[in-house]
Amino acid sequence: MMPKNFLPITSTQVFVKHDHRACARSAMEAAHELCAARGLRLTPVREKVLALLLESHQALGAYAVLERLAQAGFRSQPPVAYRALDFLVEHGLVHRIEKLNAFVACNQPQAGHAPAFMICNNCHQVAETPGKRASGTLGKKARAIGFHIQSTVVEAEGLCAACQAA
Amino acid sequence: MMPKNFLPITSTQVFVKHDHRACARSAMEAAHELCAARGLRLTPVREKVLALLLESHQALGAYAVLERLAQAGFRSQPPVAYRALDFLVEHGLVHRIEKLNAFVACNQPQAGHAPAFMICNNCHQVAETPGKRASGTLGKKARAIGFHIQSTVVEAEGLCAACQAA
DNA sequence: AACAAAAAAGTTATGATATAACATTTCTTA
DNA sequence: TAAGAAATGTTATATCATAACTTTTTTGTT
Ligand SMILES: [Zn+2]
Ligand SMILES: [Zn+2]
Ligand SMILES: [Zn+2]
Ligand SMILES: [Zn+2]
Numbered sequence: 001m002m003p004k005n006f007l008p009i010t011s012t013q014v015f016v017k018h019d020h021r022a023c024a025r026s027a028m029e030a031a032h033e034l035c036a037a038r039g040l041r042l043t044p045v046r047e048k049v050l051a052l053l054l055e056s057h058q059a060l061g062a063y064a065v066l067e068r069l070a071q072a073g074f075r076s077q078p079p080v081a082y083r084a085l086d087f088l089v090e091h092g093l094v095h096r097i098e099k100l101n102a103f104v105a106c107n108q109p110q111a112g113h114a115p116a117f118m119i120c121n122n123c124h125q126v127a128e129t130p131g132k133r134a135s136g137t138l139g140k141k142a143r144a145i146g147f148h149i150q151s152t153v154v155e156a157e158g159l160c161a162a163c164q165a166a
Numbered sequence: 167m168m169p170k171n172f173l174p175i176t177s178t179q180v181f182v183k184h185d186h187r188a189c190a191r192s193a194m195e196a197a198h199e200l201c202a203a204r205g206l207r208l209t210p211v212r213e214k215v216l217a218l219l220l221e222s223h224q225a226l227g228a229y230a231v232l233e234r235l236a237q238a239g240f241r242s243q244p245p246v247a248y249r250a251l252d253f254l255v256e257h258g259l260v261h262r263i264e265k266l267n268a269f270v271a272c273n274q275p276q277a278g279h280a281p282a283f284m285i286c287n288n289c290h291q292v293a294e295t296p297g298k299r300a301s302g303t304l305g306k307k308a309r310a311i312g313f314h315i316q317s318t319v320v321e322a323e324g325l326c327a328a329c330q331a332a
Numbered sequence: 333a334a335c336a337a338a339a340a341a342g343t344t345a346t347g348a349t350a351t352a353a354c355a356t357t358t359c360t361t362a
Numbered sequence: 363t364a365a366g367a368a369a370t371g372t373t374a375t376a377t378c379a380t381a382a383c384t385t386t387t388t389t390g391t392t
Contacts, residue, residue: 015311015313041359041368041369043369043370045369045370061348062350063349077371078349078350079350079370080370080371082349082350082351083370098264098265098321099319116304116307118307118308118311118313121316127311129304129307131303136303136304137297137302138282138284138295138320141282141284141295142284145293146326147181147322147324147325147326147327148324148325148330149322151322152322152323153264153319153320153321153322154304154318154320155319155320156304156308156315156317156318156319157315157316157319158308158313158314158315158316158317159313159314160311160312161312161313164312164314207340209340211341227378228379229378243343243344244378244379244380245341245379245381246341246342248379248380249340249341267377267378267379
């Protein structure tokens with residue numbers, strides 16, 4: 001289930017120079033293994049969308065994805081992109097960034113499912129930190145009033161260390 | 167600056183029965199005083215939008231606001247609603263809920279500005295908890311990698327205590 | 333009061349994001 | 363190989379948001 005040469009990139013690494021070829025390749029391998037393990041079909045259009053998102057740590061809007069799909073020879077109607085994205089999000093291979101109405105590939109598809117995101121307003125890269133559901137401050141407040149959390153959105157916008165320096 | 171009879175509603179109270187007339191009236195008073203103190207103009211359309219949002223603890227989309235404005239005799243072009251909402255959000259009288267593309271009135275306009283929200287998927291009420299910027303788990307992780315947070319989105323969807331019971 | 337500058341509101345048009353609905357094809361498996 | 367399920371193709375439309383320019387109102391100054 002875990003790729004042999006899996007090199008999970010951590011949030012610390014996204015904003016610093018790293019071997020992104022290896023980073024993307026290992027995430028794609030992880031996606032293939034996860035789908036195999038769960039009996040899911042990573043069809044050509046789904047894999048292509050994931051590959052597009054894995055090209056960088058920037059978020060892409062659905063229509064940006066659609067454009068690139070069309071260039072690659074796929075159909076170019078909105079449902080083509082949205083269906084593939086829906087599949088990838090549903091199975092945790094991609095995350096939706098609410099603040100941007102856009103999508104990023106998940107670095108660690110096999111990990112727990114309540115990530116938080118840091119969005120750099122300058123270089124537009126998005127780092128994901130693993131986090132568990134209802135683990136932090138919000139979870140505590142929710143428990144205090146008997147609120148049952150089903151899903152969370154936790155996003156911070158700001159400047160990464162490199163962009164502050166520049 | 168603080169209304170005489172200010173009754174700040176807390177996140178604990180939103181989901182339980184409370185004197186909402188007083189709750190809304192006190193928030194409106196607080197808004198008037200905040201605007202007076204800062205030299206801001208709470209024009210008729212802005213006040214009406216705030217009043218509409220204060221009618222309940224549910225979030226309203228911009229076009230829902232627009233509809234109600236039109237019924238009240240205001241113009242009905244999108245910028246009418248968006249401008250009023252932009253003003254109210256800019257000055258912390260209203261918050262945007264990213265997950266819903268919708269807006270809720272702020273209960274405590276004078277408090278600090280990095281609230282977290284709990285959204286009940288059944289009764290559609292939204293509770294706000296005060297929270298400070300970068301105070302919790304996310305803030306800690308950001309500091310660890312030198313990420314400078316400018317704004318945050320923290321939203322939890324789930325079921326409030328009352329809706330779990332039913 | 334008259335004027336100029338700034339803020340707000342009016343208006344038209346369009347851009348950007350997302351989904352409904354139904355037809356067709358492909359895959360799975362019994 | 364036939365039936366059902368899953369995925370894709372296609373058309374159309376719903377929903378959310380802003381650009382750009384005009385006119386009116388407010389505010390501060392002469
Ligand atoms: Zn990388
Ligand atoms: Zn950056
Ligand atoms: Zn109330
Ligand atoms: Zn509820």
